[in-house]
Amino acid sequence: MAEIRVENAVKTFGKVVAVDDVSLTVHDQEFVVLLGPSGCGKTTLLRAIAGLGMVDSGRVMIGDRDVTYLPPKDRNISMVFQSYAIFPHMKVYENIAFGLKMKRASKEEITQRVKAASELLHIEDFLDRYPSQLSGGQRQRVAVARAIAVRSQVLLMDEPLSNLDALLRLEMRAELKRLLAEINATTIYVTHDQIEALSMGDRIAVMKTGRILQFDSPTKVYDMPADQFVGGFIGTPPMNFLQGQVRRENGAVQVYIGDFGLKPIPEMEPLLRSYDGEVIVVGIRAENMEALSQPAEDALPVMVLVVEPLGSQNLLTIKIGDDVIKVSTHPDFTVAPDQNIWIRFPSEKIRWIDRRSGKTLIPNLEELMA
Amino acid sequence: MTTVEERQALPQPTRARVLDPAQRRALRQMKLRRAGTYALAIGIAIWILLPIWLIGTMAFSPSDQVYAYPKPVVPVPFSTETMQFFLEYEGIMAATQNSIVVALVTLALSTVIAVPAGYAISRYIFPGRDAFRLGVLAVRAFPIVILAVPLAVTFIQWGMYDEVYTVALMHTALTLPTTILVVSSVFASVPREFEEAARIFGCTPVQAFMRVVLPLVLPGIAAAAIFTFVMSWNEVFAATLLTIRNRTLPALILYTLNKSSIQFQYAGGFFMLVPSLVFIFFIRRYLFNMWGQITK
Numbered sequence: 223m224a225e226i227r228v229e230n231a232v233k234t235f236g237k238v239v240a241v242d243d244v245s246l247t248v249h250d251q252e253f254v255v256l257l258g259p260s261g262c263g264k265t266t267l268l269r270a271i272a273g274l275g276m277v278d279s280g281r282v283m284i285g286d287r288d289v290t291y292l293p294p295k296d297r298n299i300s301m302v303f304q305s306y307a308i309f310p311h312m313k314v315y316e317n318i319a320f321g322l323k324m325k326r327a328s329k330e331e332i333t334q335r336v337k338a339a340s341e342l343l344h345i346e347d348f349l350d351r352y353p354s355q356l357s358g359g360q361r362q363r364v365a366v367a368r369a370i371a372v373r374s375q376v377l378l379m380d381e382p383l384s385n386l387d388a389l390l391r392l393e394m395r396a397e398l399k400r401l402l403a404e405i406n407a408t409t410i411y412v413t414h415d416q417i418e419a420l421s422m423g424d425r426i427a428v429m430k431t432g433r434i435l436q437f438d439s440p441t442k443v444y445d446m447p448a449d450q451f452v453g454g455f456i457g458t459p460p461m462n463f464l465q466g467q468v469r470r471e472n473g474a475v476q477v478y479i480g481d482f483g484l485k486p487i488p489e490m491e492p493l494l495r496s497y498d499g500e501v502i503v504v505g506i507r508a509e510n511m512e513a514l515s516q517p518a519e520d521a522l523p524v525m526v527l528v529v530e531p532l533g534s535q536n537l538l539t540i541k542i543g544d545d546v547i548k549v550s551t552h553p554d555f556t557v558a559p560d561q562n563i564w565i566r567f568p569s570e571k572i573r574w575i576d577r578r579s580g581k582t583l584i585p586n587l588e589e590l591m592a
Numbered sequence: 593m594t595t596v597e598e599r600q601a602l603p604q605p606t607r608a609r610v611l612d613p614a615q616r617r618a619l620r621q622m623k624l625r626r627a628g629t630y631a632l633a634i635g636i637a638i639w640i641l642l643p644i645w646l647i648g649t650m651a652f653s654p655s656d657q658v659y660a661y662p663k664p665v666v667p668v669p670f671s672t673e674t675m676q677f678f679l680e681y682e683g684i685m686a687a688t689q690n691s692i693v694v695a696l697v698t699l700a701l702s703t704v705i706a707v708p709a710g711y712a713i714s715r716y717i718f719p720g721r722d723a724f725r726l727g728v729l730a731v732r733a734f735p736i737v738i739l740a741v742p743l744a745v746t747f748i749q750w751g752m753y754d755e756v757y758t759v760a761l762m763h764t765a766l767t768l769p770t771t772i773l774v775v776s777s778v779f780a781s782v783p784r785e786f787e788e789a790a791r792i793f794g795c796t797p798v799q800a801f802m803r804v805v806l807p808l809v810l811p812g813i814a815a816a817a818i819f820t821f822v823m824s825w826n827e828v829f830a831a832t833l834l835t836i837r838n839r840t841l842p843a844l845i846l847y848t849l850n851k852s853s854i855q856f857q858y859a860g861g862f863f864m865l866v867p868s869l870v871f872i873f874f875i876r877r878y879l880f881n882m883w884g885q886i887t888k
């Protein structure tokens with residue numbers, strides 16, 4: 223059992239609050255991704271869990287132990303560094319064996335585990351080489367092999383793929399996912415690459431300026447971002463945001479984009495009612511809108527600015543009022559710039575966001591059921 | 593060989609570059625600039641190598657060759673007569689021994705002090721770190737003469753003079769700033785992550801240093817130590833101020849300079865020069881590194 227629990231962790235560097243009162247629970251054997259833009263405090267949080275940088279206040283628990291003030295070696299963890307940090311004066315074999323040697327494992331056990339780890343990562347042919355004789359991708363594999371050879375219950379990874387070229391990264395992503403499913407360690411994986419996060423994690427913790435904004439499954443984070451930042455950070459292209467005007471007419475709530483009215487789903491109505499007469503942010507993903515070449519009563523006429531054929535889809539850039547948004551269409555949907563098309567907004571796919579707080583309005587389902 | 597006629601008869605090679613005037617001008621300028629760089633480098637090399645070559649050939653020529661002109665490129669006829677005379681001269685062997693002892697003690701003291709100091713500067717942020725670094729640099733900024741005089745006066749006031757150990761202490765004080773800077777740059781070249789990885793995989797901070805950092809910095813520290821040795825071996829000013837009977841080699845040579853023959857001076861110069869040249873040759877990579885040029 224190795225649940226990781228971080229409670230109210232705070233870490234500052236001078237005036238910079240790198241980790242700002244973060245609480246986070248990672249279940250036993252779960253794979254959690256810490257995702258956020260560069261400088262948001264992911265590494266700092268990971269290092270606090272690893273014991274490489276103590277928190278100023280708060281608590282770190284691994285399993286049932288309070289490890290807040292324990293040195294790394296007593297935390298029963300292993301780690302893959304962004305720069306790999308494999309030891310240049312040791313051969314690959316010695317690198318992988320390092321953790322086991324420090325734990326005074328028996329000779330046979332070391333040999334056997336190094337063999338197993340190197341086979342898992344397909345580096346069994348390089349055991350006799352020095353790191354300088356390896357390619358970047360192979361070094362990365364050595365770093366992972368060293369980390370899994372010790373079989374600790376907690377595995378921490380800090381942007382392990384960010385130094386690989388795009389193709390290799392794609393390949394390693396799938397391989398790492400398979401491998402991590404196999405070894406059953408509780409894993410925290412740091413990345414700034416949202417696609418990596420979506421494709422690998424059981425859950426994603428999205429961070430911004432030292433805080434966790436949302437901690438949910440990849441589907442939930444993608445489909446129901448907790449706030450505007452999350453929606454805008456995740457997805458290619460990111461979520462579109464439009465200005466809407468809330469108006470109450472004959473008891474029903476409508477949100478107007480220009481003079482085109484959007485009708486929210488009934489569950490949203492009670493929440494939106496309080497915004498009567500105010501501006502609200504309408505969030506919708508590019509693939510959730512429907513583009514029509516003919517006018518329709520429930521569709522908004524817009525003008526196309528740019529057409530990007532991407533093979534599996536055509537990505538259109540269109541202008542609505544002052545907002546520029548992206549719409550993805552079927553590759554057979556033919557349209558030229560400056561042409562008029564019509565856009566349909568399915569109400570169940572629209573996310574309503576408070577303009578001031580940036581938070582997504584989420585209906586309280588229990589209240590609705592009652 | 594193709595004659596001019598034959599060459600004209602040959603068809604134009606297809607890869608021949610036809611340059612327009614602007615390109616040709618740019619190319620010429622580039623070549624000129626490159627030629628300038630090379631000329632400068634060659635000039636500097638000659639300026640340094642010529643005296644070394646002169647000292648070397650003269651030290652191994654028979655004594656009557658010294659006034660000969662033009663000088664031979666290599667010492668022919670070869671003779672060790674001058675060198676032998678120098679080495680057998682009274683006091684030279686004792687002074688050499690003094691110099692070696694001074695240089696070794698300096699090397700030991702300054703390495704023992706510079707390693708922890710350099711490590712701290714490169715790894716830790718501590719109160720007064722910048723002031724300390726500035727202090728180290730400022731000491732380097734003064735010529736040795738300026739530093740040596742007050743130090744020597746203090747040593748003499750304390751009655752610590754005419755001893756090889758006093759000279760060693762003085763040399764330690766004078767070389768320490770440079771040694772600390774070199775050592776800290778050696779430590780800075782070992783990423784902190786190596787230590788951190790070692791700690792993750794079961795090391796205490798001390799074990800991490802011993803198992804991971806030390807093997808990686810050892811060649812660099814050896815280079816710094818050798819550099820210190822050479823600085824002490826060559827240092828003449830402070831050694832002259834502090835010693836009368838127990839002179840180091842440079843001090844003795846300087847003392848005998850205006851009483852000795854020119855052959856003797858060549859031999860002495862050569863004898864002083866060789867260890868420095870040999871050592872610098874072996875550690876040149878680290879000296880380049882010190883100035884930020886990363887050589888692999």
Ligand SMILES: Nc1ncnc2c1ncn2[C@@H]1O[C@H](COP(=O)(O)OP(=O)(O)O)[C@@H](O)[C@H]1O
Pocket residue numbers: 235238239240258259260261262263264265266267
């Ligand atoms: N050792 C440090 N000293 C000073 N500031 C630091 C240090 N480490 C991190 N920071 C600051 O803390 C913030 C978070 O950094 P980090 O955790 O490395 O972000 P991330 O890994 O998400 O890119 C940044 O503003 C960074 O400048």
Ligand SMILES: [Mg+2]
Pocket residue numbers: 261264265266
């Ligand atoms: Mg980072």
